[in-house]
Amino acid sequence: MGNSIRRYGVWLGVALVGAICWGVLALSRGETVNAGWLLFAAIASYAIAYRFYARFIQKKVLETDDSRATPAERLNNGRDFEPMDRRVLFGHHFAAIAGAGPLVGPVLAAQMGFLPGTVWIIVGVILAGGVQDMTTLFFSMRRDGKTLGQMAREEIGPVGGVAALVAVLSIMVILLAVLALVVVLALAESPWGSFSIAMTLPIALLMGVYLRFLRPGRVLEVSIIGVGLLFLAIIGGGWIAESSPYADFWTFSPNQIVFALIAYGFIASVLPVWVLLAPRDYLSTFMKIGTILLLAVGIMFTLPAIQMPRATEFAATGAGPVFAGPLFPFVFITIACGALSGFHALVASGTTPKLIQKESQIRLIGYGAMLMESFVAVMAIIAATTLDPGVYFAMNAPASVLGDTVQSASQAVNGFGFTVTPDVLQATANNVGEESIIGRTGGAPTLAVGMSQIFSGIIGGPALQAFWYHFAIMFEALFILTTVDAGTRVGRFMIQDMIGNVYRPFANPSWLPGNLVASALIVGAWGYFLYAGVNDPLGGINQLFPLFGIANQLLAAVALTVGTTILIKMGKLRYAWVTALPLAWDVAVTLTASWMKIFSPEPTLGFFAQRSAAQEALANGELYGTAQSADDVRQIITNSTVDGILSILFALLIIIVIVDAVRVWFGLIRGGQQPEMSEAPWEESRLDSEGEPVDEREPVGAGS
């Protein structure tokens, strides 16, 4: 009795802390709010959600059963199926789901103020993202690790399966283009950044040879060597940029970087993985975990004040310079990773479920790792909003709006309703060791400036700010490029597999002509969007990022639809709202956004409105928007046509999946259809909760 009072007392305390923090965030009348309130509002909310909501889903909705052997135990082969310690598996799963997404999205969404993004990140992860990851993980585990596509085909039907496949491939292409775009924008005209990133290639080659021939499988020691060399590369970049005669040699225009990336993506996709991809992956994983920890410590120590207002006027007007469109639905599209990300459903089906020891661990691994990613997104929004809002807008508005000089940028920012002096802009650039920070869109540079302020607050002071800025750029670029490598490769395999259905030799992944053709196709596809994005006269990231968000949320809709279908089949209709509610929200957001992108008469928002406005301008011999020439206008016409067609495709896919699933649901509810589940049969587990075999021990009392 006393025990339970104490236990609930603790949770009451946590709830109180959370409520106070949220109250301060929403209501405080001060000039600025301290980031600490935001941090603790998030942590308290996560703790309560994990303890109560996730537990409810685990116990009541999914009814995990620890006496049931998981596929890792039944099919253990020491390779892909293998019971893995839950703490280790948590690390693996987290490293696989946390990429650049949770860092970029929140930075862009900060144009609407810090509160809308924060609320969505925290509420979204609790009610939608964590639920999606955890249920998908569970359902895939019950099916011996089937992929999302396979589950969609088996539980909904062939249409759902095909839609999932098309969604995955198109997301891949848009995603790779957007991520590569972020890298281009971060490295263009920056000799320091370009040099450090280029150095990761020889470092990776060296690591690859070491792992393959000198000390096979010694991942840890080679990673330590690699990280050491990486730091030298950052220091070397500083020397190149500031005191060497090679600064010009290492200064590249955006288009030079685009073609370098396309060539690199093709080569990396064709080469065996051990040469570049695998060693870079180790590097970027260690850098990622290390930097995230450092950022958490940095924010806790420095507790910076948030400079951005709670909500800017762009939240209501939808006329923000970073991306167009009103708060609903575009905040929920822009911030995907960290709140709800369909891509996680691919990780949560397939790889991770084959490694789980005990069914109940899906709460820690599925829901827990997603909470952690959400926390990363919260830190990203803190880093972006502790910047001076004037600096934020001077970095994130399209370069064509800001002009080339600090004076013109300062004026443009005044036009947005914020103030920043030309001196402050120049001083910020000098502090981080760059020529200019004007129009450095894409999110990565903004985050890097924010992070460099936080890091230099704990280590090194202003003297090291430039180092920390390039450290942050390096860290982002490194793991984005690893995603580009790996994503290109995955896309290549998908294309080879698809063509292989028609023309046999293609199905063999190591057939060289097939490899070359498929690699060229996938690199060509994302390379096209990358090139178009970099050269978009209206600013590429604000055009492409919504498409990426829509595509990602489309995949989430597939995952949640599969989840809802399986819940109904399990006879859990009364709990089907657990996945159906986030699904309804996700569909509302995605379809509203698609509707606006397709039908809005506002040329800044609707792709087709933009297209006809640009066509009209061209016909009248005028320029359109921030275009500098008739060629620019033609470029705008092409881009808006392609983007508009893609929006239509995504919207259609989502409608097809939902309609097909609803047909199945009604069949099941009316009882006309027999629920057919492809769950693997029950088998008793012989492992205890620590993963040790129970045979040698005394039998435990039955019926526990």
Added chain:
Amino acid sequence: MNPLREIWEYLKEISGENAYDKYLVVHSATHPGRRPMNRNEFYRWRQNEKYNNPGSRCP
């Protein structure tokens, strides 16, 4: 066990450095008499498996 050692063990576990030793144990238990892959073959197999599988990571 001291905490540094524990962190080291965790890192070895999470980086897959000791995956081969674990594979050998399982292999000798499940396929006695059949030749296991050697260290080099095992890591090659593992790498291919990881990167040929869609959805091994998220943006």
